[in-house]
Amino acid sequence: MKKLLVSSIVILSSLTLASCSSLDGQYKKSSNDKKQTTKQVKTPTRSSFKNNVATLNDKTIKITGVKTIKDTQEYSQPLVVFMYKTTNKSNKIITPLTAWNNTFKITQKGKSLKKISFTDDRLDSNPDKNLAEGDSAKNSVVYELDNQKDPIKINASEGISTNSINESSSIDGTNLGSEQFSINNN
Numbered sequence: 595m596k597k598l599l600v601s602s603i604v605i606l607s608s609l610t611l612a613s614c615s616s617l618d619g620q621y622k623k624s625s626n627d628k629k630q631t632t633k634q635v636k637t638p639t640r641s642s643f644k645n646n647v648a649t650l651n652d653k654t655i656k657i658t659g660v661k662t663i664k665d666t667q668e669y670s671q672p673l674v675v676f677m678y679k680t681t682n683k684s685n686k687i688i689t690p691l692t693a694w695n696n697t698f699k700i701t702q703k704g705k706s707l708k709k710i711s712f713t714d715d716r717l718d719s720n721p722d723k724n725l726a727e728g729d730s731a732k733n734s735v736v737y738e739l740d741n742q743k744d745p746i747k748i749n750a751s752e753g754i755s756t757n758s759i760n761e762s763s764s765i766d767g768t769n770l771g772s773e774q775f776s777i778n779n780n
Contacts, residue, residue: 643750643771650752650770652684653693657748658732660775662739666712672742673712674777676700677734682725690733691721697751700737703744707737739777746775 641650646657659677666673676698680690700707713719718732725731739746750770 641752641768641770643773646773648697648750648770650683650697652682652686653688653697654681654683655679655693655697656681660746662777663712663714663736664742668712669710669738672739672777673710673736674700674707674739674746674775675712675717675734675736676748677718677732679730679732680725681730682727685727687724687726689722689724690731691735693725694733694735699749699751701747701749702740705740707740707746710736710738712736742777745777748773748775 642648648655656679657676658679659675661675661677663673663675676694678690678694680688680693682688682693700709717734717736720731720733721735723731723733737746749772752768752770
């Protein structure tokens with residue numbers, strides 16, 4: 595009986611090995627072995643406002659300078675000038691001024707500062723230049739200060755004026771952060 599059992603196992607093992615070797619080392623694909631293809635998806639940039647640079651999915655705005663103008667014949671209060679460079683990262687046309695307006699709110703002591711029209715040959719002025727994808731332009735924007743002592747706060751948001759957080763908030767959209775600028779009293 596033992597001999598019969600051992601012989602049966604030996605025969606069964608031989609048949610199993612013979613069926614495996616008939617594939618000649620080639621792998622045959624089954625319907626479950628379809629090759630997976632992955633589509634590379636462009637991941638959006640994480641929006642932020644750090645070190646004077648607002649990085650958003652569709653644009654980058656870098657504040658290149660801030661200065662105050664104290665003596666003007668046209669305005670009773672001193673002015674603050676933000677000089678900046680806008681780079682379009684989307685396939686939609688934008689302008690430097692629209693990019694600024696859709697990203698920043700400027701306040702002093704919690705009160706929004708009034709943007710004014712002020713020209714000076716020393717300031718970059720390209721507010722309405724159409725920027726296609728990859729294009730950049732320098733521009734400046736001028737605000738009338740509320741006073742000459744309190745620092746200026748700049749808040750950056752993504753989706754400003756389109757995704758209101760609430761009526762009492764100093765910003766709307768997604769808050770990307772804020773920075774504070776002291777007024778130079780020299």
